[in-house]
Amino acid sequence: MNETLKKIKRSFLITAGIVLVIAAAGFYSYFIADTVETVINDTEVKRYNGNDTYLVFTDYGVLQNTDARYRFKFNSSDIQNTCIRLKGKKAEIKKYGWRIRPLSWYENIVAVEEIAPNQ
Known part of the structure; x- marks a missing residue:
């Protein structure tokens, strides 16, 4: 069970990081x-x-x-x-x-x- 939670947390952090990078690129391209x-x-x-x-x-x-x-x-x-x-x-x-x-x-x-x- 503990391993499953670690995998879910890791997947969430990777997904959040990707979304953050895409949002920053979109913000830059729209406002600059x-x-x-x-x-x-x-x-x-x-x-x-x-x-x-x-x-x-x-x-x-x-x-x-x-x-x-x-x-x-x-x-x-x-x-x-x-x-x-x-x-x-x-x-x-x-x-x-x-x-x-x-x-x-x-x-x-x-x-x-x-x-x-x-x-």
């Missing part, structure tokens, strides 16, 4: 911003649940541009204006989050900068 270089094709404003949501269509994929209080990001309108100005041009976009289509989740834009064309 990364950068992509892409062409901005179009922009759009959608209204969900009474809130305006800015969408940016790029060669990389569809990105969302909304304020994020926990990131102290309150400049979505300014970023959207930059995206409109850079339509058809190559841009460096800093973003975070995941794109999950069935849940209509988009990666959120943090910053946009134009990439100067090669001369």
Whole structure:
């Protein structure tokens, strides 16, 4: 009986460790911003649940541009204006989050900068 409890405890600790590593990796990939270089094709404003949501269509994929209080990001309108100005041009976009289509989740834009064309 004592050996069985030790095996169960060991299995539980291994499983908990694996779950913890996966959760940490998921947390990191969702909250830490990364950068992509892409062409901005179009922009759009959608209204969900009474809130305006800015969408940016790029060669990389569809990105969302909304304020994020926990990131102290309150400049979505300014970023959207930059995206409109850079339509058809190559841009460096800093973003975070995941794109999950069935849940209509988009990666959120943090910053946009134009990439100067090669001369």
